[in-house]
Amino acid sequence: MNVKEILIEPMIPLWLIYLLFSLGGAAVILQYWLTRKRLVRSKALTLALLRLCTLSLLISFLLNPFSLERKEYKVLPSLAILFDTSPSMGLPGRGGKSRLEEARAFLFEGSNPLFNSLSERFDVSLYGLGESMRSLKEEELTRLRVGKKKGDLGEAMRQLSGKASLGLLLSDGNLKWDETPPAGPSLLSLPSGDPKEYRDILIKEVKAPHLAFRGREVRIDVAIKTYGYRGMTLPVVLKEGSRIIAARDIRVTESPAEVTLTLSFTPEKVGQHNLDLSIPAQVGESISGNNRVDLSIKVVRDKIRVLMVSGSPSLNYRFMRMALKNDPSIDLLSFVILRTPSDILNVPIQEQSLIPFPVDTLFSKELNHFDLLIFDNLPCHFYISTNYYGRMREFIREGGGLAMIGGPHLLDGGRYLGTPLGETLPIKLTGKEGYRRDASFGVRLSRAGRTHPVTQLSPDENENENLWQDMPALDGMNLLEPKVFKNVLLEGGEGGSRPLLFADSYGKGRILILGTDFSWKWYMGMISRGKSHWAYLRFIERMVRWLTKDASLEPLQITFPETSGEAGQELEFRIRVKEARSDPHFQGKVQLSVFDSEGVKIESHLKAGQPTGEYLGFFTPRREGIYRIKVELPNGFQEEFLTIGRPIEEREGAPDHKRLKEISTATGGNLFFRGEDLLKEIDAFGDRGKKSFVEEKRSPLWSLPYALFGLLSLLGAEWYLRRRWGLI
Amino acid sequence: MISRREFLSFGLSLTAGFVLSNPKRSWGAPFPQFFFAQLKYRGGEWDPNPRFAEAIIEELELRTSIDALKERRITPLSDPDLYYSPFLYIAGKYEFEPFTSQEREILRRFLTYGGFLFAEDTMGAKGFGFDRAFRAEMKQILPDHELKRLPLDHSVYRSFYLIESVGGRQKVQSYLEGITIDQWTPVIYSQNDLSGAWARDRFGKWIHECMPGGEAQRSSAFKAGINIIVYSLTSDYKKDVIHHPFIKKRQNL
Numbered sequence: 012m013n014v015k016e017i018l019i020e021p022m023i024p025l026w027l028i029y030l031l032f033s034l035g036g037a038a039v040i041l042q043y044w045l046t047r048k049r050l051v052r053s054k055a056l057t058l059a060l061l062r063l064c065t066l067s068l069l070i071s072f073l074l075n076p077f078s079l080e081r082k083e084y085k086v087l088p089s090l091a092i093l094f095d096t097s098p099s100m101g102l103p104g105r106g107g108k109s110r111l112e113e114a115r116a117f118l119f120e121g122s123n124p125l126f127n128s129l130s131e132r133f134d135v136s137l138y139g140l141g142e143s144m145r146s147l148k149e150e151e152l153t154r155l156r157v158g159k160k161k162g163d164l165g166e167a168m169r170q171l172s173g174k175a176s177l178g179l180l181l182s183d184g185n186l187k188w189d190e191t192p193p194a195g196p197s198l199l200s201l202p203s204g205d206p207k208e209y210r211d212i213l214i215k216e217v218k219a220p221h222l223a224f225r226g227r228e229v230r231i232d233v234a235i236k237t238y239g240y241r242g243m244t245l246p247v248v249l250k251e252g253s254r255i256i257a258a259r260d261i262r263v264t265e266s267p268a269e270v271t272l273t274l275s276f277t278p279e280k281v282g283q284h285n286l287d288l289s290i291p292a293q294v295g296e297s298i299s300g301n302n303r304v305d306l307s308i309k310v311v312r313d314k315i316r317v318l319m320v321s322g323s324p325s326l327n328y329r330f331m332r333m334a335l336k337n338d339p340s341i342d343l344l345s346f347v348i349l350r351t352p353s354d355i356l357n358v359p360i361q362e363q364s365l366i367p368f369p370v371d372t373l374f375s376k377e378l379n380h381f382d383l384l385i386f387d388n389l390p391c392h393f394y395i396s397t398n399y400y401g402r403m404r405e406f407i408r409e410g411g412g413l414a415m416i417g418g419p420h421l422l423d424g425g426r427y428l429g430t431p432l433g434e435t436l437p438i439k440l441t442g443k444e445g446y447r448r449d450a451s452f453g454v455r456l457s458r459a460g461r462t463h464p465v466t467q468l469s470p471d472e473n474e475n476e477n478l479w480q481d482m483p484a485l486d487g488m489n490l491l492e493p494k495v496f497k498n499v500l501l502e503g504g505e506g507g508s509r510p511l512l513f514a515d516s517y518g519k520g521r522i523l524i525l526g527t528d529f530s531w532k533w534y535m536g537m538i539s540r541g542k543s544h545w546a547y548l549r550f551i552e553r554m555v556r557w558l559t560k561d562a563s564l565e566p567l568q569i570t571f572p573e574t575s576g577e578a579g580q581e582l583e584f585r586i587r588v589k590e591a592r593s594d595p596h597f598q599g600k601v602q603l604s605v606f607d608s609e610g611v612k613i614e615s616h617l618k619a620g621q622p623t624g625e626y627l628g629f630f631t632p633r634r635e636g637i638y639r640i641k642v643e644l645p646n647g648f649q650e651e652f653l654t655i656g657r658p659i660e661e662r663e664g665a666p667d668h669k670r671l672k673e674i675s676t677a678t679g680g681n682l683f684f685r686g687e688d689l690l691k692e693i694d695a696f697g698d699r700g701k702k703s704f705v706e707e708k709r710s711p712l713w714s715l716p717y718a719l720f721g722l723l724s725l726l727g728a729e730w731y732l733r734r735r736w737g738l739i
Numbered sequence: 740m741i742s743r744r745e746f747l748s749f750g751l752s753l754t755a756g757f758v759l760s761n762p763k764r765s766w767g768a769p770f771p772q773f774f775f776a777q778l779k780y781r782g783g784e785w786d787p788n789p790r791f792a793e794a795i796i797e798e799l800e801l802r803t804s805i806d807a808l809k810e811r812r813i814t815p816l817s818d819p820d821l822y823y824s825p826f827l828y829i830a831g832k833y834e835f836e837p838f839t840s841q842e843r844e845i846l847r848r849f850l851t852y853g854g855f856l857f858a859e860d861t862m863g864a865k866g867f868g869f870d871r872a873f874r875a876e877m878k879q880i881l882p883d884h885e886l887k888r889l890p891l892d893h894s895v896y897r898s899f900y901l902i903e904s905v906g907g908r909q910k911v912q913s914y915l916e917g918i919t920i921d922q923w924t925p926v927i928y929s930q931n932d933l934s935g936a937w938a939r940d941r942f943g944k945w946i947h948e949c950m951p952g953g954e955a956q957r958s959s960a961f962k963a964g965i966n967i968i969v970y971s972l973t974s975d976y977k978k979d980v981i982h983h984p985f986i987k988k989r990q991n992l
Contacts (some may be wrong), residue, residue, distance in 0.1 A: 323804035324972035326825050327770045330853065332974060333923075344981060347973050349899055351804045358962075364897040364977055366985040419806075449769070528772065532823060538852040539822035 016081075017712070019074040028073050035066035046738070056734055061729040068722055072713040080708040090133035091175035091196065092118070092126075093167060094242035095154060095182030096141040099664040100203065101157035104183075110203035110666070111157055117201055119152070128690050131180075136175065140167055142184070160579075163187040164674065168195030178680070179693070184667030188674055197679040198692060204666030210239035211664060212290050213301045215269070221571065224313035225281050227655055231257075231274045231306070233288065238665050240293060241266045249274050251286050267665070278310040279380065282410070283652045285637050301662040305608075307637050307654040312382060314342040315559050318373065320394075321347045321387040322420050328387055330531035331416070334551040344381075346712045352393055374399040378406050382559040388418025388528050392426050404431040408518030412558030417489040418528035419446045419506020435522055437498045437515035438491045445490030452503045453484050454511055460500035464564045465514055465523065465557045468549050489526035503527075505551055513555070521558045565589075566644050567601075569628075569651045576655045578634050586617070586626040586655075602643040603628050608636025634666060767775060773799075775811035776824035783835030783869060786813075787861040790946065791934035795964045798937075802965060803899060805972065816842035822849055826971050830934055831869035832862040838876055849878045850918075850925040850946065855971040861932040863911035870930060877926065881918055886928060889917045894977045897986055898969040899962075906959025907931025908947045915963070920977050927967055936960035 021028060043059035050058075095112060104113035126149075129135055137147040142160035144167040164186045171178060172195040183204040216234040223229040227383060233247060240263045249257040257274040278284060286306040292299035321328040325349050335343045349365055350356070356363065374395060378384070384403065393455040407413050413435065415421060425442040427433035433440050456479050460466040468477040485503065493499050493510050501512035513524040534547040556564045568587045576582040588601060603626075605615040615630035632638055632655040641650045672682040683692060712718060733739045775792050779785050792811040811828070814821050817839060821827065827849070835967055838846065850856060860870040877886050889895060895915060896902050904913040911930040918926040936957045938946040949956040977986070 323772075323806065324969050324976075325805075327772075328974060329972055329974050332976070333853065336922075345976065345979065347976055348804050349969065350802065354802055354804065356899060357802065361989045362901050363989070364899060364901050364982065366982055535853060536824045538848060539819045542849075544852060645800055 016079045017076060018079050022073050022075045025546070028070060031070050031073070032067070034434065035070060036063070039063045039066065049738065050736055054732070058729060058732060058738075059439050061725055061732070065722065065725040065729070068718070068725065072718075076712040078712060082706040082708070082711070083244045083703055084706060085703045087132070088176045089174065090129060090135050090179060091138055092129075092135060092169050092179045093138050093140045093144070093164075093181065094147070094152070095162045095180065095186060095203075096139050096155065096158045097182070097185050098157055098159060099183055099185040099666075102183075102204065102664050103208075104666075105203045105208075109157075110183050111155065113203045113578045114201065115152055115155070115179040116179065117203075120212040125690065127352065129693065132694060133177070138167070140164065140180075140186075144170055160332065161185065161187045162472075165189045167191055168193045168198075168603075168678070171195050178678075180675070182671060184669070184671035185663060185665075186670075186674070188670075194606070195678065198675050199680045200671045200682045202666065202671050202682060202684065203666045204668075206238075206666045206668060209297060209665045210293075210295045211297045211301070212237050212240065212245065213298070213662060213664075214288060214290065214294060214304045215663075217288060217304050217306065217581045218306060218733045219306050221309060223278055223308050223309075223310050225278055225310050227313060228275050228277050229308065230290070233272055233274060235261060235272070235290065236267060236663075237263045237270070238267045238297075239295070241268075243293070245290050245293070247272060247274065247288070247290050249286055249288050251284055256286070278308070281310050281312050281382070283650075284308045284310055285652065298662070298664045301664070304656065305635070305637050305654050307652040309652070311561075311562065314340055315383065315555060315561065316342045316381045317344070317383045317385060317555065318378075318381040319343060319345040319385040319387060320389050321345065321367075322389040322418065323348055323351075324390065325418075325528065326531045327416060327418070330534050330547070331385075331387065331551060334534075334548050335555070337548070338552055338555070348389070348394060351390075368394055370395055371452075374402055378402060378411070379409075381406075381411065383412040383414065383555060385414045385416060387416040388420050389423070390420040391423040391432075397426075397430055400430045400432040404517075405434055407435050407520035407522060410519035410560070412520055412555075413522045413557055414554065415522075415524045416528065416530070417446075417524070417526040418487065419444065419448075421446070421489045421524075421526065435517040435520075436524065437494050437513045437522055438524060439494055446487065447490060447504075448487040451484035451486050452488065453507070454482055454501045454503040455480055455507055457496075457499045457502050457510075459497050460512070463500050463514060463557075465550070465553050466500045466512070467553070468546055482546065483532045483540075485527045485532055487527055487529050491524065491526050521560065523554060523558055525554075535686045563717075565649055566647050567642055567649050569640060569642060569649060570649070571653055576632060576653060578632050578655055578657055581629055581631045582653075582655075584628050585620075586628055588624040588626070588644065600645050601626055604641045604643070605630040606639040606641070607632070608638065609636070609719045612638075613638075745761050754990070759797060771806070771808040773805050773968070774808035775826055775827050776821065777811050777824075778816050778827060778829040779813050779815050780831075780838070781830070781836040783831045783833040783872065784831075785831055786830050787830055787931075788934040788938045788946075790940065790965070791938045795934075795937040795961065795968075798961050799965055799968060803893045803969065805968065806926075816845050819845075819983050821845065822854065824854070826968060827854060827856045828859075828934075829856060829873070830861055831873070832858040832860075833868045834872040835869065837872075838879075843876070843880050846876075850881065851920065854925060856926045857967055857971070858926065858928045859932060859934055860911075860928075860930040862909070863909045863930045863932060863937055865911070865930065873928070877918065881920075881926075882916045884920055886918050886926065889915045889924065889927070893917070893924070893972040894973075894975040895924065895966055897964045897977045897982075898973060900966055901986065901989055902959065902962050902966060904950065904959060905929060905931055905933075905963045906952060906956040906961075907933045907963070908935030908949055908957075908960070910956060911950060915967075922978070925969075927970075929963075931960065931963075933960045933964050933967075937964060 039059050039062050042062055043055050046055040046058055100111040101109050104110035106113065108116060109113045118124065137149060139145050139147050139155055140162035141158035142163055165188055166175055175196045178196045178198040180198050180200045181203060182200065213236045214233060215236045218232040220229065243263050244260050245263065247259050247261060248255055257276045259272055259274055261272060286308065287303055288306060289303040292302055328347060332345060335341050346368055422444050424444045428440040428442040456466055456476050461472055461476065466477055468478050488504050488509065491510055493513055498513050498515045499510040500514055502508050503511045511526045515522050534544045537544045537546065566589055570585040601617060603617040604616050605613050607613050613630060615628060618627045620627050635655050635657045638653045639650055640653060641648055675682045763822040793809055796807050796809045799807055858873055862868050864870060874886060891903060905915055907929065909932050916928040935947045936949050937960065940946055
């Protein structure tokens with residue numbers, strides 16, 4: 012509709028215009044009075060009128076008259092049609108189609124496609140809704156595929172805010188959506204998929220500890236959600252590799268149903284346990300990948316289990332036993348050989364307290380239950396068959412510790428030569444036993460001993476060295492030669508250069524040889540000097556902890572956040588280098604490597620923090636699985652494992668129409684099913700979004716040619732009449 | 740009186756035409772894993788059974804895996820090497836002079852931090868002589884701990900032999916007394932004169948009769964001696980759980 016109006020917009024104040032107009036009128040009256048003297052009344056009046064018109068016209072230009080033309084335009088409401096391309100939209104929907112195909116057919120199929128009707132009423136834009144929203148052309152819809160990430164509806168709403176007056180969402184309800192909706196258009200939703208027909212078994216949630224203690228029950232709480240399969244019994248299996256470590260059955264009584272259960276097992280082996288929890292895939296399951304969850308549990312010992320066998324009662328045994336028993340983290344089982352085969356018993360068995368040495372039980376069945384084996388001056392061949400040496404070697408190779416404490420029988424008279432046990436020892440075997448008990452001797456740290464955890468009784472290097480030099484003298488020594496000199500930690504004897512303490516690794520395990528049976532003098536010797544006996548106790552403690560790879564002696568500590576990581580999210584964790592403050596060698600020499608579940612190294616970075624020795628490690632796992640984090644130092648490395656899972660939202664594929672309705676309602680829209688008069692409803696919502704706008708056009712009248720022509724005509728007519736009537 | 744070892748050494752020396760000097764071991768010399776270190780104190784009679792060591796050490800070596808030195812070492816309390824004694828022994832009949840405060844401190848420190856003392860009243864008179872002096876000293880040295888009868892489930896009664904009664908030259912009491920600190924009993928005390936039952940002359944004959952039980956009482960004294968020595972080197976080893984079923988079975992419990 013067009014509307015024209017004449018309006019004024021005075022260029023100067025109106026009172027001034029009135030004044031000018033009054034002066035012009037007075038001038039015209041004066042002119043009339045003067046011309047009346049020379050002309051007849053009619054002619055004088057004609058000239059005065061012409062002059063009045065001219066002046067009025069000129070003065071009226073000061074009012075700045077203009078014409079205003081208004082034109083109103085109607086605009087079609089904009090409609091954003093959002094196709095959810097979340098992974099679940101690729102799952103079966105109704106009519107043998109995928110949910111995405113179902114959504115597409117809903118718009119474009121039929122004798123009068125809904126899309127055409129909508130195009131007539133709306134300005135339609137098409138979008139694909141994946142992790143991010145992207146604009147689509149109509150012809151692209153046939154090629155539209157589901158993505159790998161969930162559609163982020165919240166972000167899409169923010170982008171559509173101000174652009175669309177109405178949204179039409181085609182989805183199964185498995186979307187990313189904040190509970191507080193952002194500003195944006197109202198959403199009308201068309202659901203895909205059929206919740207009643209959906210069949211799936213999903214491990215929804217697993218609560219398992221990152222850290223467990225060996226020998227103590229580990230409980231894993233599992234929540235399982237089932238769609239369909241009513242009346243079936245499903246096995247839930249927890250496995251480590253191919254070994255089943257726990258299993259339970261669940262009975263599905265309704266659909267959908269959520270069942271919680273607890274699986275428990277008792278880990279017997281220290282270390283990283285990579286487990287998988289699974290339910291066998293059932294016929295017709297929509298998603299079989301969500302029937303399995305990886306778990307990584309680090310099993311540590313609550314107590315260090317030590318098996319000590321002493322060749323005879325001795326002060327060395329008693330003081331070492333005291334040191335081990337005083338440590339609450341150590342569980343000691345000790346055997347002392349109270350009589351040798353040549354000793355004569357003079358009483359019946361009822362009067363002895365001697366018990367049989369359970370060699371077979373200990374060394375063939377129970378050995379793996381120990382962390383450390385100590386042979387204290389043991390003439391081994393009397394009591395332990397060489398057949399068990401192979402088993403002992405395997406025990407060490409698999410991560411066990413072996414300590415051999417000296418004395419005249421340390422090397423069993425040289426009988427370890429050529430045996431599997433002898434192979435593990437860090438000393439040269441000659442087939443002979445070399446032992447001296449004569450002059451007392453002191454000890455000193457070797458080069459390796461200065462930095463070795465076992466002999467590092469004080470963090471200060473000089474203080475540590477003085478501590479060892481100040482240790483009471485020893486009286487007996489095994490004459491030993493190392494395989495490699497770097498394994499010698501303490502030296503003593505004549506000239507102070509005979510190796511006394513050896514430490515080495517074998518396979519995953521560690522071995523230590525202390526070539527004296529007088530280490531107890533480090534305890535009582537200090538007491539006799541009026542000093543503390545802590546050095547001996549600390550030495551024994553560090554010896555045990557080093558041999559058993561106790562975390563307290565590890566050079567660094569890796570701490571993960573309490574919440575487990577998810578694929579696609581950057582993960583941050585803390586690394587603490589324990590010796591960094593006192594040892595400048597560590598500065599800048601910390602290296603981080605992260606490997607995915609297939610062993611491929613992935614990008615990671617390390618950031619130094621405060622205080623010194625604290626680091627932050629970062630990496631972004633791209634997919635689920637068990638990741639290996641390796642931190643290397645100049646003096647060793649540490650590895651930890653971390654399970655990365657997919658968020659539950661990405662594993663859940665059931666159509667969630669209830670949620671879709673909640674989303675629609677929250678935005679002021681609604682959910683529509685097929686049987687309803689959808690178009691009518693959409694129209695009702697569309698009316699609210701209809702808009703129009705008015706266009707205004709202004710044209711100044713004084714600049715029109717007609718105005719100039721009128722003015723010139725008035726002036727010309729007056730000039731002509733004046734000339735004719737003889738006034739000019 | 741010379742020991743059999745000394746006699747044999749002397750004889751061999753004569754045969755070889757070379758007199759082997761009997762090197763007197765000093766405390767500076769190396770220490771074998773087990774030996775008796777006998778306390779020499781002032782007053783009373785510190786060495787009532789000078790020939791006690793040989794027989795019990797022989798018995799120890801015959802029955803057990805312990806490698807021991809047959810001779811004993813004599814030490815005053817002031818000797819700092821006292822701390823290296825695996826088995827400190829004190830015996831006497833009569834009341835002795837009180838220890839000095841320094842001696843008491845040495846003994847207190849020795850006993851508190853892992854040392855072991857076996858004490859014997861060879862007279863066996865309760866409240867008199869050695870018994871009175873020793874109990875008084877123990878009260879001074881370890882005032883927070885009492886010398887008490889050791890119960891039958893104490894490790895000393897089962898460290899090697901399973902014994903229920905303690906023998907000796909005399910049978911003043913069938914049990915041992917001791918001072919226990921935490922799980923360790925650093926002081927064991929007897930009034931049965933065990934060392935009197937162990938003592939032999941140089942011809943191998945028992946010096947003392949065992950009254951009233953005779954040889955059975957002597958045998959019991961040896962068993963008790965071995966148990967005390969094994970206990971001093973193994974502590975409460977026999978309290979470990981693994982021993983329980985065997986010991987209970989043998990005791991018909």
